[in-house]
Amino acid sequence: MPHVVILYTGNLEAQADMGGLCRAVADAMLTVRAEDGSQVFPTGGTRVYAYPAPHYAVADGGAAGRAAGGDGDYGFVYVNLRMGAGRSDAVRQAAGDAIAGSARKHLAPLFSDPRKHLGLTVQVDEAPGQVYDAKHSTLHPLFTKK
Numbered sequence: 001m002p003h004v005v006i007l008y009t010g011n012l013e014a015q016a017d018m019g020g021l022c023r024a025v026a027d028a029m030l031t032v033r034a035e036d037g038s039q040v041f042p043t044g045g046t047r048v049y050a051y052p053a054p055h056y057a058v059a060d061g062g063a064a065g066r067a068a069g070g071d072g073d074y075g076f077v078y079v080n081l082r083m084g085a086g087r088s089d090a091v092r093q094a095a096g097d098a099i100a101g102s103a104r105k106h107l108a109p110l111f112s113d114p115r116k117h118l119g120l121t122v123q124v125d126e127a128p129g130q131v132y133d134a135k136h137s138t139l140h141p142l143f144t145k146k
Contacts, residue, residue, distance in 0.1 A: 004029070004099065006050035008077045013052055015075065015116070021106045022048040025079065028102035032095045040091055041083075044139035058119070065117045075110065075118040079103055082125045096124045 004025055008018065026048045032040040059065075062072025081099055083092070100122040110116045 004048040004081050006079050009056045009075045010052040010054045012075045018050045024102040024106045028098040043143040070115045077120045079122040085126050
């Protein structure tokens with residue numbers, strides 16, 4: 001069930017490689033290990049999706065950004081990891097840190113541009129008591145060691 005959904009302001013389409021952000025986040029997820037050293041997120045179940053918001057309003061509409069010498073075209077990226085219940089606090093923290101670090105690294109050119117003003121939020125949610133969870137996949141066998 002390890003899924004990441006990225007929502008972002010549509011203006012970032014022309015400013016950042018959002019497909020590359022998806023790959024960077026997925027790769028970061030695959031590095032997360034449990035206390036016993038096992039991979040937390042199964043390779044075949046790791047999925048990252050990104051959706052632009054074509055309509056958005058961020059902060060004051062750009063006035064403070066323009067006054068600070070920027071273009072006033074604020075951007076925002078929201079990253080949400082939803083994982084199954086039962087992981088320790090340390091594992092949840094490690095997953096959040098890995099995803100946030102990969103997103104910050106990928107978006108570094110925008111963060112370092114004084115004309116751009118960008119917000120990033122990463123949240124980790126745990127799925128409470130699932131009522132139904134059906135799965136069917138030909139992906140998992142690709143990564144099962146024989």
